[in-house]
Amino acid sequence: MAQDVAIIGAGIIGLSIARRAAREGLSVVVYDRGGAGAGASNVAAGMLAPVTEAEFGNPELLELGLAAAERWPAFAAELGVPLHTAGTLIAARDRDEAEALEREHAFRDRLGLRVERLRPSAARRLEPALAPTIRLALHIPDDHSVDPRAVLAALAADVEVVQRDVASLDDVEAETVVVAAGAWSGTLADVPVRPVKGQILRLRDPTIGSHPPLLDRVLRFEGGYLVPRGDGRYVLGATVEERGFDTTVTAGGVYELLRDATELVPGISELVLEEVAAGLRPGTPGNVPIIRRDGRAVIATGHFRNGILLAPLTAERVVSELIGAPA
Numbered sequence: 001m002a003q004d005v006a007i008i009g010a011g012i013i014g015l016s017i018a019r020r021a022a023r024e025g026l027s028v029v030v031y032d033r034g035g036a037g038a039g040a041s042n043v044a045a046g047m048l049a050p051v052t053e054a055e056f057g058n059p060e061l062l063e064l065g066l067a068a069a070e071r072w073p074a075f076a077a078e079l080g081v082p083l084h085t086a087g088t089l090i091a092a093r094d095r096d097e098a099e100a101l102e103r104e105h106a107f108r109d110r111l112g113l114r115v116e117r118l119r120p121s122a123a124r125r126l127e128p129a130l131a132p133t134i135r136l137a138l139h140i141p142d143d144h145s146v147d148p149r150a151v152l153a154a155l156a157a158d159v160e161v162v163q164r165d166v167a168s169l170d171d172v173e174a175e176t177v178v179v180a181a182g183a184w185s186g187t188l189a190d191v192p193v194r195p196v197k198g199q200i201l202r203l204r205d206p207t208i209g210s211h212p213p214l215l216d217r218v219l220r221f222e223g224g225y226l227v228p229r230g231d232g233r234y235v236l237g238a239t240v241e242e243r244g245f246d247t248t249v250t251a252g253g254v255y256e257l258l259r260d261a262t263e264l265v266p267g268i269s270e271l272v273l274e275e276v277a278a279g280l281r282p283g284t285p286g287n288v289p290i291i292r293r294d295g296r297a298v299i300a301t302g303h304f305r306n307g308i309l310l311a312p313l314t315a316e317r318v319v320s321e322l323i324g325a326p327a
Ligand SMILES: Cc1cc2nc3c(=O)[nH]c(=O)nc-3n(C[C@H](O)[C@H](O)[C@H](O)COP(=O)(O)OP(=O)(O)OC[C@H]3O[C@@H](n4cnc5c(N)ncnc54)[C@H](O)[C@@H]3O)c2cc1C
Pocket: 008, 009, 010, 011, 012, 013, 014, 031, 032, 033, 034, 035, 036, 037, 038, 039, 040, 041, 042, 043, 044, 045, 046, 047, 048, 164, 165, 166, 167, 180, 181, 182, 183, 184, 185, 188, 197, 198, 199, 200, 237, 238, 278, 279, 280, 281, 282, 300, 301, 302, 303, 304, 305, 306, 307, 308, 309, 310
């Protein structure tokens, strides 16, 4: 007998929807041509950062991000995955970056978001590994992070994932089909989603245990970020490239990330480089996700830079649509 719901895509979006739908009593199957976590979700850094990611002229993204961030403590607890709640620093390296950061500060302040302007000495008291040459920093206490791979593993343990490449929605038998195919969603449904490539590095401190971690907080800067996991592992990302469905890693991408990050945190040059990867963010024209019904299909895609953050909120909205409840 066909399931109530078939979900195409076992990234964080498809798996979060599957888990929630099953809890509502629906029978669910998830199809992915590469198995669970074959797309962007397995590459992502895991910042849960609506305040840092706030864009001028995009109140919808901010509203979604804040609503999603509120759901994360309960979601993480349900999955048994730790949240890293040390907050975020944004650092400026020169005068131009400092001026831009002043504008970012004023913008967030006007919106009533919690953000604190720090002189270099105060920023270095919080994060002593920061280079003495930084010009200015913002402290964003409510933007946190999570390890997306731990989240994917916890979600996949609860959900049936069938390895299958779905060529068309007509090939799927279930009553409702959810398109959660990330950057590839445009091959299955009429949605303006495009792949936006990001290269990212995974680093590890081999001497952790003999000294405190290099960084406690997520560190953002022009062109990238460093995300500490709290156990000596760090993620350094990410390039933003319009190159179609290309996931090669390049010497130039790795060089730029390491050059910028070592300028801000010289100590990272001592870390072990464990992995270099590239993923495809599902981009949309307005940088906001597409969540809507389209006949027998429900579309849940286009989460661009914030799919990890937006996963619990997206699952809630899609499952409300599936069971006919108001969101
Ligand atoms: C470098 C990088 C860093 C990022 N950092 C962050 C971050 O810090 N915080 C944050 O919130 N977001 C971050 N993101 C964004 C986030 O990763 C994405 O928004 C999110 O992973 C999208 O999830 P998804 O489930 O929609 O897509 P994906 O994880 O890409 O999953 C889609 C799945 O669909 C499958 N699929 C596609 N087509 C088919 C088909 N026809 N048949 C069967 N299966 C199919 C694919 O194999 C894939 O597994 C980052 C992204 C990148 C690339």
